Amino acid sequence: MIVGKQKPLDEIWSMIKSHKNVLVLGCNTCVAVCHEGGNKEAEILSSLLRMRASQEESGIAVTNSGVERQCEHEFFDSVKDAIEAADAVLSTACGIGVQFIAEKFPTTVVYPGLNTTFLGAVEKIGVMKEKCQACGNCVLGETAGICPVARCAKRVLNGPCGGSTKGSCEINKEVDCAWQLIVNRLNALGQMDRYETLAPIKDWSTDRAGGPRKQIREEIQE
Amino acid sequence: MSQQRAVKTDSKLEKILAAGHLAVTSECGPPRGSDPDVITHKGNMLKEYVDVVNITDNQTSMTRMCSLAACIRLKQLGVEPVLQMVTRDRNRIALQSDILGAASFDITNVLCLSGDHQSFGDCPNGQNVHDLDSMQLIQTVRYMRDEGKFLGGDDIKRPPKMFVGAAANPFADPFEIRVPRLAKKIAAGVEFIQTQCIYNLDKFELWMKQVRDRGLHEKVYILAGLTPFKNAGMAKYMRSRVPGMDVPDDVVKRMSDTPKEKQAEEGLNICIESIERLKQIEGVHGFHIMAIEWEEKVPEIVKRAGLWPRPEVS
Ligand code: SF4
Numbered sequence: 001m002i003v004g005k006q007k008p009l010d011e012i013w014s015m016i017k018s019h020k021n022v023l024v025l026g027c028n029t030c031v032a033v034c035h036e037g038g039n040k041e042a043e044i045l046s047s048l049l050r051m052r053a054s055q056e057e058s059g060i061a062v063t064n065s066g067v068e069r070q071c072e073h074e075f076f077d078s079v080k081d082a083i084e085a086a087d088a089v090l091s092t093a094c095g096i097g098v099q100f101i102a103e104k105f106p107t108t109v110v111y112p113g114l115n116t117t118f119l120g121a122v123e124k125i126g127v128m129k130e131k132c133q134a135c136g137n138c139v140l141g142e143t144a145g146i147c148p149v150a151r152c153a154k155r156v157l158n159g160p161c162g163g164s165t166k167g168s169c170e171i172n173k174e175v176d177c178a179w180q181l182i183v184n185r186l187n188a189l190g191q192m193d194r195y196e197t198l199a200p201i202k203d204w205s206t207d208r209a210g211g212p213r214k215q216i217r218e219e220i221q222e
Numbered sequence: 223m224s225q226q227r228a229v230k231t232d233s234k235l236e237k238i239l240a241a242g243h244l245a246v247t248s249e250c251g252p253p254r255g256s257d258p259d260v261i262t263h264k265g266n267m268l269k270e271y272v273d274v275v276n277i278t279d280n281q282t283s284m285t286r287m288c289s290l291a292a293c294i295r296l297k298q299l300g301v302e303p304v305l306q307m308v309t310r311d312r313n314r315i316a317l318q319s320d321i322l323g324a325a326s327f328d329i330t331n332v333l334c335l336s337g338d339h340q341s342f343g344d345c346p347n348g349q350n351v352h353d354l355d356s357m358q359l360i361q362t363v364r365y366m367r368d369e370g371k372f373l374g375g376d377d378i379k380r381p382p383k384m385f386v387g388a389a390a391n392p393f394a395d396p397f398e399i400r401v402p403r404l405a406k407k408i409a410a411g412v413e414f415i416q417t418q419c420i421y422n423l424d425k426f427e428l429w430m431k432q433v434r435d436r437g438l439h440e441k442v443y444i445l446a447g448l449t450p451f452k453n454a455g456m457a458k459y460m461r462s463r464v465p466g467m468d469v470p471d472d473v474v475k476r477m478s479d480t481p482k483e484k485q486a487e488e489g490l491n492i493c494i495e496s497i498e499r500l501k502q503i504e505g506v507h508g509f510h511i512m513a514i515e516w517e518e519k520v521p522e523i524v525k526r527a528g529l530w531p532r533p534e535v536s
Contacts, residue, residue: 153339153350154309154310154336154337154339154350154352154355155352155355156336156352156355156356157355157358158355158356158357158358158406158410159355160394160395160396160399160403161336161356161394162336162389162390162391162394162418162465162466163338163339163394163465163466164394164395164396164465164466165394165395165465165466166395167395170338170339170465170466171339171341177395180395180396183396183398183399184396187398192402195399195402195406196402196405196406196409198357198361198406198409198410199355199357199358200358201314201354201358201361201362201373204353
Protein backbone atom coordinates (compact mmCIF):
# COMPACT_ATOMS: atom_id res chain seq x y z
CA MET A 1 0.00 0.00 0.00
CA ILE A 2 0.91 3.66 -0.22
CA VAL A 3 2.08 5.08 3.08
CA GLY A 4 1.79 8.71 4.05
CA LYS A 5 2.37 10.94 7.04
CA GLN A 6 0.46 14.04 8.02
CA LYS A 7 2.31 17.27 7.48
CA PRO A 8 2.94 19.40 10.58
CA LEU A 9 -0.10 21.45 11.55
CA ASP A 10 1.83 24.71 11.17
CA GLU A 11 2.67 23.91 7.59
CA ILE A 12 -0.92 22.95 6.82
CA TRP A 13 -2.18 26.10 8.49
CA SER A 14 0.11 28.32 6.48
CA MET A 15 -1.13 26.75 3.26
CA ILE A 16 -4.82 27.19 3.99
CA LYS A 17 -5.01 30.29 6.15
CA SER A 18 -5.71 32.73 3.35
CA HIS A 19 -8.84 30.85 2.31
CA LYS A 20 -12.38 31.29 3.56
CA ASN A 21 -13.92 27.91 3.13
CA VAL A 22 -11.75 24.82 3.29
CA LEU A 23 -12.85 21.22 2.85
CA VAL A 24 -10.63 18.55 4.43
CA LEU A 25 -11.11 15.44 2.32
CA GLY A 26 -10.08 12.01 3.59
CA CYS A 27 -9.18 8.98 1.54
CA ASN A 28 -10.28 5.76 3.15
CA THR A 29 -7.96 3.20 1.56
CA CYS A 30 -4.14 3.06 1.90
CA VAL A 31 -3.61 6.13 4.04
CA ALA A 32 -6.44 5.05 6.35
CA VAL A 33 -4.57 1.82 7.07
CA CYS A 34 -1.61 3.81 8.33
CA HIS A 35 -3.96 6.06 10.35
CA GLU A 36 -2.81 9.26 8.68
CA GLY A 37 -5.30 10.27 6.01
CA GLY A 38 -8.48 8.22 6.32
CA ASN A 39 -11.89 9.79 6.77
CA LYS A 40 -11.50 9.58 10.54
CA GLU A 41 -8.15 11.38 10.46
CA ALA A 42 -9.62 13.98 8.10
CA GLU A 43 -12.33 14.65 10.66
CA ILE A 44 -9.80 15.04 13.48
CA LEU A 45 -7.60 17.27 11.35
CA SER A 46 -10.50 19.50 10.44
CA SER A 47 -11.43 20.01 14.10
CA LEU A 48 -7.79 20.83 14.92
CA LEU A 49 -7.86 23.40 12.14
CA ARG A 50 -11.12 24.89 13.45
CA MET A 51 -9.48 25.27 16.86
CA ARG A 52 -6.49 26.90 15.24
CA ALA A 53 -8.83 29.23 13.31
CA SER A 54 -10.52 30.35 16.49
CA GLN A 55 -7.18 30.83 18.29
CA GLU A 56 -5.97 32.97 15.43
CA GLU A 57 -9.35 34.74 15.23
CA SER A 58 -9.55 33.88 11.57
CA GLY A 59 -12.92 33.73 9.86
CA ILE A 60 -12.04 30.58 7.96
CA ALA A 61 -14.65 27.81 7.83
CA VAL A 62 -13.29 24.28 7.87
CA THR A 63 -15.47 21.26 7.07
CA ASN A 64 -14.63 17.68 6.32
CA SER A 65 -15.74 14.79 4.21
CA GLY A 66 -14.21 11.69 2.73
CA VAL A 67 -14.28 9.14 -0.04
CA GLU A 68 -13.26 5.54 -0.43
CA ARG A 69 -10.40 6.34 -2.84
CA GLN A 70 -9.29 9.64 -4.31
CA CYS A 71 -7.65 8.00 -7.30
CA GLU A 72 -10.76 6.81 -9.17
CA HIS A 73 -13.56 8.87 -10.71
CA GLU A 74 -16.43 6.70 -9.47
CA PHE A 75 -15.89 7.62 -5.82
CA PHE A 76 -16.28 11.36 -6.28
CA ASP A 77 -20.04 11.58 -6.99
CA SER A 78 -20.97 12.04 -3.33
CA VAL A 79 -18.49 14.86 -2.70
CA LYS A 80 -18.55 16.75 -6.00
CA ASP A 81 -20.85 19.47 -4.68
CA ALA A 82 -18.89 19.91 -1.45
CA ILE A 83 -15.66 20.27 -3.40
CA GLU A 84 -17.15 22.82 -5.75
CA ALA A 85 -18.57 24.79 -2.84
CA ALA A 86 -15.18 25.05 -1.10
CA ASP A 87 -12.57 27.57 -2.16
CA ALA A 88 -9.80 25.13 -1.26
CA VAL A 89 -9.56 21.40 -0.61
CA LEU A 90 -7.04 19.96 1.82
CA SER A 91 -6.68 16.37 0.68
CA THR A 92 -5.36 13.80 3.10
CA ALA A 93 -4.82 11.29 0.32
CA CYS A 94 -1.42 10.45 -1.06
CA GLY A 95 0.02 12.65 -3.80
CA ILE A 96 -1.98 10.69 -6.35
CA GLY A 97 -5.29 11.74 -4.80
CA VAL A 98 -4.21 15.36 -4.54
CA GLN A 99 -3.35 15.44 -8.24
CA PHE A 100 -6.49 13.59 -9.20
CA ILE A 101 -8.55 16.32 -7.55
CA ALA A 102 -6.49 19.01 -9.27
CA GLU A 103 -7.25 17.43 -12.65
CA LYS A 104 -10.92 16.85 -11.94
CA PHE A 105 -11.62 20.29 -10.51
CA PRO A 106 -9.60 22.74 -12.58
CA THR A 107 -10.79 25.83 -10.71
CA THR A 108 -10.49 24.50 -7.16
CA VAL A 109 -7.31 25.04 -5.17
CA VAL A 110 -6.04 21.79 -3.62
CA TYR A 111 -3.34 21.26 -0.98
CA PRO A 112 -1.63 18.11 0.31
CA GLY A 113 -2.32 17.30 3.96
CA LEU A 114 0.16 14.44 3.90
CA ASN A 115 3.66 13.76 2.76
CA THR A 116 3.51 10.60 0.68
CA THR A 117 6.31 8.58 2.20
CA PHE A 118 6.68 5.20 0.48
CA LEU A 119 5.19 1.94 -0.78
CA GLY A 120 5.22 -0.35 2.16
CA ALA A 121 3.64 -2.89 4.43
CA VAL A 122 2.27 -2.83 7.96
CA GLU A 123 4.96 -4.78 9.76
CA LYS A 124 2.98 -4.59 12.98
CA ILE A 125 0.33 -2.17 14.14
CA GLY A 126 1.75 1.32 13.92
CA VAL A 127 4.93 0.28 12.10
CA MET A 128 5.12 0.67 8.34
CA LYS A 129 8.20 -0.20 6.32
CA GLU A 130 9.18 0.47 2.75
CA LYS A 131 9.24 -2.59 0.52
CA CYS A 132 9.02 -1.54 -3.13
CA GLN A 133 9.98 1.36 -5.35
CA ALA A 134 7.92 0.42 -8.40
CA CYS A 135 11.00 0.17 -10.62
CA GLY A 136 8.88 -1.49 -13.29
CA ASN A 137 11.19 -4.47 -13.74
CA CYS A 138 10.89 -6.78 -10.76
CA VAL A 139 13.98 -8.63 -9.56
CA LEU A 140 12.42 -10.37 -6.55
CA GLY A 141 12.70 -13.73 -8.32
CA GLU A 142 16.48 -13.39 -8.21
CA THR A 143 16.79 -11.93 -4.72
CA ALA A 144 14.92 -14.43 -2.59
CA GLY A 145 11.84 -12.23 -2.39
CA ILE A 146 13.58 -9.24 -0.80
CA CYS A 147 13.92 -6.05 -2.81
CA PRO A 148 17.41 -4.52 -2.96
CA VAL A 149 16.14 -1.58 -5.00
CA ALA A 150 13.84 -0.37 -2.23
CA ARG A 151 15.53 -1.81 0.83
CA CYS A 152 19.25 -1.28 0.23
CA ALA A 153 20.39 2.31 0.77
CA LYS A 154 22.59 2.01 -2.33
CA ARG A 155 20.22 -0.21 -4.31
CA VAL A 156 23.17 -2.55 -4.78
CA LEU A 157 22.07 -5.40 -7.04
CA ASN A 158 25.13 -7.50 -6.23
CA GLY A 159 25.39 -6.91 -2.52
CA PRO A 160 26.07 -6.49 0.25
CA CYS A 161 28.45 -3.55 0.19
CA GLY A 162 31.34 -3.42 2.64
CA GLY A 163 29.30 -1.46 5.17
CA SER A 164 26.98 -4.25 6.26
CA THR A 165 27.52 -4.78 10.00
CA LYS A 166 25.80 -7.35 12.22
CA GLY A 167 22.74 -7.35 10.03
CA SER A 168 22.46 -3.57 9.90
CA CYS A 169 23.00 -1.13 7.07
CA GLU A 170 25.92 1.26 7.31
CA ILE A 171 23.58 4.24 7.35
CA ASN A 172 21.89 3.32 10.61
CA LYS A 173 21.82 0.40 13.05
CA GLU A 174 18.03 0.56 12.98
CA VAL A 175 17.94 -0.26 9.27
CA ASP A 176 18.22 -3.91 8.25
CA CYS A 177 20.83 -4.63 5.59
CA ALA A 178 18.71 -5.90 2.70
CA TRP A 179 21.54 -8.13 1.56
CA GLN A 180 21.89 -9.76 4.96
CA LEU A 181 18.18 -10.55 4.71
CA ILE A 182 18.65 -11.92 1.18
CA VAL A 183 21.55 -14.12 2.29
CA ASN A 184 19.59 -15.36 5.31
CA ARG A 185 16.68 -16.29 3.14
CA LEU A 186 18.80 -17.95 0.44
CA ASN A 187 20.28 -20.00 3.27
CA ALA A 188 16.87 -20.90 4.64
CA LEU A 189 15.74 -21.92 1.15
CA GLY A 190 18.89 -23.98 0.60
CA GLN A 191 19.73 -21.79 -2.40
CA MET A 192 23.07 -20.28 -1.43
CA ASP A 193 24.53 -21.34 -4.76
CA ARG A 194 22.30 -18.73 -6.40
CA TYR A 195 24.17 -15.97 -4.55
CA GLU A 196 27.04 -16.16 -7.03
CA THR A 197 24.93 -15.36 -10.08
CA LEU A 198 25.84 -11.86 -11.20
CA ALA A 199 22.91 -9.50 -11.49
CA PRO A 200 23.20 -7.84 -14.89
CA ILE A 201 23.27 -4.09 -15.38
CA LYS A 202 19.71 -3.02 -14.81
CA ASP A 203 17.42 -1.45 -17.37
CA TRP A 204 16.17 1.58 -15.45
CA SER A 205 14.04 2.84 -18.34
CA THR A 206 11.00 1.28 -16.66
CA ASP A 207 11.82 3.22 -13.48
CA ARG A 208 11.21 6.95 -13.00
CA ALA A 209 14.37 7.39 -15.07
CA GLY A 210 12.33 6.63 -18.18
CA GLY A 211 9.89 9.47 -17.53
CA PRO A 212 6.26 9.35 -16.34
CA ARG A 213 4.85 5.89 -16.80
CA LYS A 214 1.56 4.88 -18.32
CA GLN A 215 -0.14 1.54 -18.64
CA ILE A 216 -3.08 0.58 -20.82
CA ARG A 217 -5.28 -2.53 -20.82
CA GLU A 218 -6.56 -2.43 -24.37
CA GLU A 219 -9.50 -4.80 -23.86
CA ILE A 220 -11.12 -2.81 -21.08
CA GLN A 221 -10.01 0.64 -22.09
CA GLU A 222 -12.89 3.14 -22.38
CA MET B 223 54.62 -16.15 -6.31
CA SER B 224 53.87 -19.23 -8.32
CA GLN B 225 51.69 -18.38 -11.26
CA GLN B 226 52.58 -16.05 -14.08
CA ARG B 227 49.68 -14.12 -15.47
CA ALA B 228 49.56 -12.43 -18.86
CA VAL B 229 49.95 -8.66 -18.75
CA LYS B 230 47.10 -6.95 -20.54
CA THR B 231 47.78 -3.27 -19.94
CA ASP B 232 50.62 -0.81 -19.53
CA SER B 233 49.95 -0.59 -15.81
CA LYS B 234 53.12 -0.63 -13.75
CA LEU B 235 51.14 -2.23 -10.94
CA GLU B 236 50.07 -5.06 -13.19
CA LYS B 237 53.63 -5.59 -14.43
CA ILE B 238 55.07 -5.66 -10.93
CA LEU B 239 52.47 -8.18 -9.82
CA ALA B 240 52.86 -10.31 -12.91
CA ALA B 241 56.62 -10.39 -12.35
CA GLY B 242 55.94 -11.92 -8.96
CA HIS B 243 57.02 -8.99 -6.79
CA LEU B 244 55.11 -7.95 -3.69
CA ALA B 245 53.44 -4.71 -4.75
CA VAL B 246 53.16 -1.69 -2.51
CA THR B 247 50.37 0.79 -3.04
CA SER B 248 49.22 3.74 -1.05
CA GLU B 249 46.50 6.30 -1.24
CA CYS B 250 46.02 9.97 -1.03
CA GLY B 251 42.87 11.94 -0.47
CA PRO B 252 42.46 15.05 -2.60
CA PRO B 253 42.08 18.36 -0.75
CA ARG B 254 38.84 20.08 0.12
CA GLY B 255 39.80 22.94 -2.10
CA SER B 256 41.52 23.62 -5.37
CA ASP B 257 45.13 23.90 -4.20
CA PRO B 258 47.17 21.63 -6.48
CA ASP B 259 50.18 21.66 -4.15
CA VAL B 260 48.48 19.30 -1.70
CA ILE B 261 48.56 16.50 -4.27
CA THR B 262 52.02 17.43 -5.52
CA HIS B 263 53.36 17.41 -1.98
CA LYS B 264 51.84 14.03 -1.08
CA GLY B 265 52.84 12.58 -4.44
CA ASN B 266 56.47 13.60 -4.01
CA MET B 267 56.51 12.13 -0.53
CA LEU B 268 55.31 8.73 -1.77
CA LYS B 269 57.02 8.64 -5.13
CA GLU B 270 60.07 6.50 -4.39
CA TYR B 271 58.40 4.24 -1.86
CA VAL B 272 55.28 2.84 -3.46
CA ASP B 273 54.44 1.54 -6.93
CA VAL B 274 51.16 3.34 -7.43
CA VAL B 275 49.00 5.75 -5.46
CA ASN B 276 45.20 5.55 -5.27
CA ILE B 277 43.32 8.78 -5.39
CA THR B 278 40.13 8.52 -3.41
CA ASP B 279 36.83 9.63 -4.90
CA ASN B 280 35.03 11.94 -2.47
CA GLN B 281 35.70 9.48 0.33
CA THR B 282 33.24 9.34 3.20
CA SER B 283 31.04 11.40 0.90
CA MET B 284 32.84 14.64 1.73
CA THR B 285 33.02 16.85 -1.34
CA ARG B 286 36.62 17.18 -2.50
CA MET B 287 38.69 17.88 -5.57
CA CYS B 288 37.80 15.24 -8.15
CA SER B 289 39.80 12.06 -8.30
CA LEU B 290 40.44 12.34 -12.04
CA ALA B 291 42.06 15.79 -11.86
CA ALA B 292 44.21 14.70 -8.92
CA CYS B 293 45.22 11.53 -10.83
CA ILE B 294 46.33 13.61 -13.80
CA ARG B 295 48.44 15.74 -11.51
CA LEU B 296 50.09 12.67 -9.98
CA LYS B 297 50.75 11.25 -13.40
CA GLN B 298 52.45 14.50 -14.44
CA LEU B 299 54.68 14.17 -11.38
CA GLY B 300 55.75 10.74 -12.54
CA VAL B 301 53.68 8.86 -9.96
CA GLU B 302 51.38 6.20 -11.35
CA PRO B 303 47.82 6.76 -10.12
CA VAL B 304 44.92 4.42 -9.42
CA LEU B 305 41.69 6.19 -10.26
CA GLN B 306 39.10 5.36 -7.62
CA MET B 307 35.56 5.57 -8.93
CA VAL B 308 32.41 5.28 -6.86
CA THR B 309 29.03 4.51 -8.34
CA ARG B 310 27.30 6.82 -5.88
CA ASP B 311 27.68 10.07 -7.79
CA ARG B 312 27.65 9.23 -11.49
CA ASN B 313 25.44 7.30 -13.86
CA ARG B 314 26.71 5.02 -16.61
CA ILE B 315 27.15 7.90 -19.04
CA ALA B 316 29.37 9.88 -16.67
CA LEU B 317 31.32 6.81 -15.53
CA GLN B 318 32.16 5.73 -19.09
CA SER B 319 32.99 9.29 -20.01
CA ASP B 320 35.37 9.72 -17.06
CA ILE B 321 37.00 6.39 -17.88
CA LEU B 322 37.74 7.68 -21.38
CA GLY B 323 39.00 10.97 -19.97
CA ALA B 324 41.36 9.09 -17.68
CA ALA B 325 42.48 6.85 -20.53
CA SER B 326 43.26 9.91 -22.63
CA PHE B 327 45.93 10.73 -20.02
CA ASP B 328 47.03 7.08 -20.06
CA ILE B 329 45.85 6.45 -16.55
CA THR B 330 46.07 2.68 -16.43
CA ASN B 331 44.52 1.62 -13.11
CA VAL B 332 40.98 1.93 -11.86
CA LEU B 333 39.39 0.85 -8.60
CA CYS B 334 35.65 0.23 -8.73
CA LEU B 335 33.67 0.99 -5.59
CA SER B 336 30.11 1.66 -4.52
CA GLY B 337 31.17 4.47 -2.17
CA ASP B 338 30.06 5.35 1.34
CA HIS B 339 26.49 6.48 1.70
CA GLN B 340 26.09 10.23 1.27
CA SER B 341 24.64 10.55 4.77
CA PHE B 342 28.23 10.35 6.11
CA GLY B 343 29.37 13.43 4.25
CA ASP B 344 28.69 17.10 3.80
CA CYS B 345 25.69 16.64 1.49
CA PRO B 346 23.41 14.28 3.40
CA ASN B 347 20.42 15.85 1.64
CA GLY B 348 21.73 14.97 -1.81
CA GLN B 349 20.55 12.21 -4.13
CA ASN B 350 22.63 9.15 -4.78
CA VAL B 351 22.82 7.63 -8.23
CA HIS B 352 23.80 3.95 -8.04
CA ASP B 353 22.84 3.34 -11.64
CA LEU B 354 25.47 0.59 -11.63
CA ASP B 355 26.88 -1.18 -8.61
CA SER B 356 30.59 -1.81 -8.08
CA MET B 357 30.49 -5.25 -9.75
CA GLN B 358 28.73 -3.82 -12.76
CA LEU B 359 31.33 -1.04 -12.96
CA ILE B 360 34.03 -3.73 -13.04
CA GLN B 361 32.15 -5.38 -15.91
CA THR B 362 31.80 -2.04 -17.65
CA VAL B 363 35.51 -1.22 -17.61
CA ARG B 364 36.41 -4.73 -18.74
CA TYR B 365 33.85 -4.55 -21.53
CA MET B 366 35.14 -1.17 -22.70
CA ARG B 367 38.71 -2.48 -22.61
CA ASP B 368 38.32 -6.03 -23.92
CA GLU B 369 35.48 -5.61 -26.39
CA GLY B 370 36.35 -2.03 -27.27
CA LYS B 371 32.72 -1.06 -26.93
CA PHE B 372 30.50 1.28 -24.99
CA LEU B 373 27.72 -0.26 -22.90
CA GLY B 374 25.39 0.99 -25.59
CA GLY B 375 27.15 -1.25 -28.11
CA ASP B 376 29.03 1.29 -30.22
CA ASP B 377 32.73 0.92 -30.90
CA ILE B 378 35.19 2.98 -28.90
CA LYS B 379 38.02 4.57 -30.82
CA ARG B 380 41.16 3.84 -28.78
CA PRO B 381 39.55 1.82 -25.97
CA PRO B 382 40.75 2.42 -22.39
CA LYS B 383 43.55 0.07 -21.35
CA MET B 384 43.02 -0.22 -17.64
CA PHE B 385 44.01 -2.72 -14.99
CA VAL B 386 40.81 -3.23 -13.03
CA GLY B 387 40.64 -3.38 -9.27
CA ALA B 388 38.09 -3.46 -6.52
CA ALA B 389 37.93 -3.48 -2.77
CA ALA B 390 37.13 -6.46 -0.60
CA ASN B 391 36.24 -6.39 3.04
CA PRO B 392 37.05 -9.75 4.64
CA PHE B 393 35.51 -8.51 7.89
CA ALA B 394 32.12 -7.23 6.82
CA ASP B 395 29.01 -9.22 7.49
CA PRO B 396 27.74 -11.71 6.62
CA PHE B 397 31.09 -13.52 6.89
CA GLU B 398 29.87 -16.65 5.08
CA ILE B 399 29.53 -14.77 1.80
CA ARG B 400 32.81 -12.84 1.98
CA VAL B 401 34.59 -15.43 -0.18
CA PRO B 402 31.67 -16.09 -2.57
CA ARG B 403 31.50 -12.33 -2.96
CA LEU B 404 35.15 -12.23 -4.02
CA ALA B 405 34.42 -15.04 -6.48
CA LYS B 406 31.60 -12.96 -7.86
CA LYS B 407 33.88 -9.96 -8.33
CA ILE B 408 36.37 -12.19 -10.14
CA ALA B 409 33.57 -13.44 -12.37
CA ALA B 410 32.74 -9.80 -13.08
CA GLY B 411 36.33 -9.33 -14.24
CA VAL B 412 38.29 -7.86 -11.37
CA GLU B 413 42.08 -8.30 -11.61
CA PHE B 414 43.37 -6.90 -8.34
CA ILE B 415 41.90 -6.42 -4.89
CA GLN B 416 42.82 -3.99 -2.17
CA THR B 417 41.36 -5.13 1.12
CA GLN B 418 39.87 -3.23 4.01
CA CYS B 419 42.42 -2.38 6.75
CA ILE B 420 43.46 -5.52 8.53
CA TYR B 421 43.78 -5.54 12.31
CA ASN B 422 42.23 -8.94 12.97
CA LEU B 423 44.94 -11.09 11.41
CA ASP B 424 43.42 -14.38 12.57
CA LYS B 425 40.20 -13.62 10.77
CA PHE B 426 42.10 -12.45 7.70
CA GLU B 427 44.09 -15.70 7.64
CA LEU B 428 40.87 -17.67 7.82
CA TRP B 429 39.48 -15.67 4.90
CA MET B 430 42.66 -16.22 2.88
CA LYS B 431 42.49 -19.94 3.55
CA GLN B 432 38.97 -20.02 2.16
CA VAL B 433 40.17 -17.93 -0.78
CA ARG B 434 42.94 -20.46 -1.48
CA ASP B 435 40.57 -23.42 -1.01
CA ARG B 436 38.65 -22.12 -4.00
CA GLY B 437 41.81 -21.27 -5.93
CA LEU B 438 40.81 -17.63 -6.11
CA HIS B 439 44.29 -16.40 -5.15
CA GLU B 440 45.41 -17.62 -8.55
CA LYS B 441 42.80 -15.58 -10.36
CA VAL B 442 43.20 -12.23 -8.65
CA TYR B 443 46.04 -10.33 -7.01
CA ILE B 444 45.23 -9.58 -3.39
CA LEU B 445 46.84 -6.57 -1.73
CA ALA B 446 46.43 -6.54 2.03
CA GLY B 447 45.18 -3.21 3.40
CA LEU B 448 46.88 -1.52 6.34
CA THR B 449 46.30 1.70 8.22
CA PRO B 450 48.66 2.58 11.08
CA PHE B 451 47.06 4.03 14.20
CA LYS B 452 48.29 7.49 15.12
CA ASN B 453 47.05 7.12 18.68
CA ALA B 454 44.77 5.07 20.92
CA GLY B 455 41.82 7.37 20.23
CA MET B 456 41.96 6.48 16.55
CA ALA B 457 42.00 2.76 17.36
CA LYS B 458 38.91 3.15 19.53
CA TYR B 459 37.17 5.24 16.92
CA MET B 460 37.89 2.69 14.18
CA ARG B 461 36.68 -0.14 16.40
CA SER B 462 33.34 1.37 17.26
CA ARG B 463 32.48 3.94 14.63
CA VAL B 464 33.65 2.81 11.23
CA PRO B 465 31.20 0.42 9.53
CA GLY B 466 32.70 -2.89 8.46
CA MET B 467 35.92 -2.43 10.47
CA ASP B 468 37.20 -5.17 12.77
CA VAL B 469 39.67 -3.96 15.41
CA PRO B 470 40.18 -6.62 18.10
CA ASP B 471 40.18 -5.47 21.72
CA ASP B 472 43.77 -6.59 22.32
CA VAL B 473 44.99 -4.25 19.58
CA VAL B 474 43.09 -1.35 21.10
CA LYS B 475 44.47 -2.30 24.50
CA ARG B 476 48.01 -2.42 23.17
CA MET B 477 47.57 1.14 21.91
CA SER B 478 45.93 2.48 25.05
CA ASP B 479 48.45 0.78 27.36
CA THR B 480 51.19 2.71 25.58
CA PRO B 481 52.11 6.13 27.01
CA LYS B 482 50.67 8.94 24.90
CA GLU B 483 53.97 10.17 23.51
CA LYS B 484 54.89 6.66 22.33
CA GLN B 485 51.53 5.78 20.77
CA ALA B 486 52.39 6.91 17.24
CA GLU B 487 55.50 4.74 17.32
CA GLU B 488 53.46 1.80 18.61
CA GLY B 489 50.93 2.28 15.82
CA LEU B 490 53.75 1.99 13.28
CA ASN B 491 55.14 -1.08 15.07
CA ILE B 492 51.77 -2.83 14.86
CA CYS B 493 51.56 -2.00 11.18
CA ILE B 494 55.03 -3.35 10.41
CA GLU B 495 54.51 -6.50 12.46
CA SER B 496 51.28 -7.07 10.55
CA ILE B 497 53.08 -6.75 7.22
CA GLU B 498 55.68 -9.30 8.36
CA ARG B 499 52.94 -11.74 9.28
CA LEU B 500 50.94 -11.08 6.11
CA LYS B 501 54.02 -11.76 3.96
CA GLN B 502 53.86 -15.36 5.15
CA ILE B 503 50.35 -15.89 3.83
CA GLU B 504 50.16 -17.58 0.47
CA GLY B 505 48.09 -15.53 -1.94
CA VAL B 506 48.93 -12.12 -0.48
CA HIS B 507 50.49 -10.30 -3.44
CA GLY B 508 51.32 -7.01 -1.82
CA PHE B 509 50.25 -4.27 0.54
CA HIS B 510 47.98 -1.29 0.34
CA ILE B 511 49.15 1.21 2.94
CA MET B 512 46.53 3.81 3.74
CA ALA B 513 48.17 6.23 6.14
CA ILE B 514 45.25 8.59 6.52
CA GLU B 515 46.58 12.17 6.69
CA TRP B 516 49.87 10.61 7.75
CA GLU B 517 51.40 9.97 4.34
CA GLU B 518 54.83 11.10 5.59
CA LYS B 519 55.11 7.84 7.53
CA VAL B 520 54.72 5.63 4.47
CA PRO B 521 58.44 5.73 3.55
CA GLU B 522 59.38 4.57 7.05
CA ILE B 523 56.81 1.75 7.00
CA VAL B 524 57.96 0.56 3.58
CA LYS B 525 61.62 0.63 4.59
CA ARG B 526 61.18 -1.00 7.98
CA ALA B 527 58.99 -3.70 6.43
CA GLY B 528 61.79 -4.59 4.05
CA LEU B 529 59.84 -3.51 0.99
CA TRP B 530 62.34 -0.95 -0.25
CA PRO B 531 63.76 -0.25 -2.79
CA ARG B 532 60.83 -0.79 -5.11
CA PRO B 533 61.38 -2.97 -8.18
CA GLU B 534 61.84 -1.44 -11.62
CA VAL B 535 59.71 -2.81 -14.45
CA SER B 536 59.34 -1.77 -18.04
S1 SF4 C 1 24.86 -2.16 4.27
FE1 SF4 C 1 23.46 -3.50 3.12
S2 SF4 C 1 21.56 -2.29 2.86
FE2 SF4 C 1 23.17 -0.86 3.51
S3 SF4 C 1 24.00 -0.03 1.64
FE3 SF4 C 1 25.29 -1.79 2.12
S4 SF4 C 1 24.36 -3.53 1.07
FE4 SF4 C 1 22.85 -1.88 1.07
